[in-house]
Amino acid sequence: MVSSVVRLLLMVQLLLAMAATDEALDTGYYAATCPDAEAIVRNAMERLHYTDPTLAPAVIRLLFHDCFVRGCDASVLIVPTPRYSSERAAVPNHTLRGFGAVDAVKRALEAACPAAVSCADALALMARDAVALLGGNRYDVALGRRDGTQSNPWEVDLPAPFARLDDVLAYFAARGFSAEETVVLFGAHTVGGAHCSSFRYRLTMPDGAMDETLRCDMLDTCGAADLPLDTDPATFFDPDTPFTVDNNYYAQLMSNRTLLQVDQEAATHPDTAPHVAYYAASPDAFMQRFSEAMAKLSNVGVLEGDAGEVRKVCSRYNN
Missing domain, CATH: 1.10.420.10 (Peroxidase, domain 2)
Known part of the structure; x- marks a missing residue:
């Protein structure tokens, strides 16, 4: 059990990150390094959606579970190993779906632009496209998120369905x-x-x-x-x-x-x-x-600049 002091420190860190990075993202972030990034994600999501129409809602939920724990840093995508656990091991995340779809989108991005587009940005774009594929209004996604290098199950404190x-x-x-x-x-x-x-x-x-x-x-x-x-x-x-x-x-x-x-x-x-x-x-x-x-959700607590990393594979850290 994480102490209340540790939880308070984590919350302070999250709020500071939100304040520091809210203006740092840019819709043209990949104009030079991966100009087709959004099209690659959109095309992949369209193919995945028409194969499995239940995927789009799952991706929207996946974004929420990622962003409200440590911020939008793709930490929820890390697979636990014998050496370290991850957010995916926490009970609220046992019913998450869409991890394979994120991996597929990331492979397409890596094939076109190696080591350029973060998993956090890929997930944010996938969620935007999921909303559009389900008939919602399309919205701009500012880009430049970095992937986190920590994923801890004890930090997953999402509200329970029976919460007040x-x-x-x-x-x-x-x-x-x-x-x-x-x-x-x-x-x-x-x-x-x-x-x-x-x-x-x-x-x-x-x-x-x-x-x-x-x-x-x-x-x-x-x-x-x-x-x-x-x-x-x-x-x-x-x-x-x-x-x-x-x-x-x-x-x-x-x-x-x-x-x-x-x-x-x-x-x-x-x-x-x-x-x-x-x-x-x-x-x-x-x-x-x-x-x-x-x-707004996709901008919560993002990492940018030299923070974190750009993962080559979304389900594991680079090192």
């Missing part, structure tokens, strides 16, 4: 996101899904905040007994449009038809309920704000 919303809002605020921006990022649940283990307790111990028809349907799908992760069923957050970035998620919140407790709480919490109602009624506003929030 006040704690989650404080967690996001510590990383520079307002309550409104947090609600917008919750909108990533417009796509993708969750294992039943994330919300089964709401089915077996009803909290009165879930639509009863949905609860019964999910109980049929999930069952009442806890299951190993590899056999635990999964279901879409938004069964109506599971592969489309839209504002339907917020309408579901207002109808008590959402799976995660923290999401449902956002519909009634005084700091977030007005934003949920606004985005439920304003599809264009959500689309714009979601892209802006994703762009």
Whole structure:
């Protein structure tokens, strides 16, 4: 268990990194060293998406899990070895997907521009393209991130699905996101899904905040007994449009038809309920704000200049 003092020091380091690097990235960073970098990533993502439409939501989630631990430094991509562990060994990351896709994109970048494009930049571009492939608004990604040289499972302190919303809002605020921006990022649940283990307790111990028809349907799908992760069923957050970035998620919140407790709480919490109602009624506003929030997310705590490294293979350090 990491002490509160160590956690505080890590948070200070993250906030200092955010302040120091927010202006350091540049959309033209690879103009000389890899001018086709964005096209290479986009073409690869298009091929991967049409082969597996579940990949794009997984890449968006992968970016979040990377950026909110040590900043956007591709530390979540490191594979544990007998010599050292990594963030991928932490429980919140056991259900992450998309690592093979990142490796494939990186191989394409290395073939065109050896040792030029960082894995952190590749992942940020992949997430941007994932949003666009799912029907969201395309946004600019400033580039120049460097890859981290540390990946520690004990630093993975992402909010649990059963966390209280006040704690989650404080967690996001510590990383520079307002309550409104947090609600917008919750909108990533417009796509993708969750294992039943994330919300089964709401089915077996009803909290009165879930639509009863949905609860019964999910109980049929999930069952009442806890299951190993590899056999635990999964279901879409938004069964109506599971592969489309839209504002339907917020309408579901207002109808008590959402799976995660923290999401449902956002519909009634005084700091977030007005934003949920606004985005439920304003599809264009959500689309714009979601892209802006994703762009901000991809800039959290980045490394630049001589910090870190540019990995040749995203799943392992250069040395």
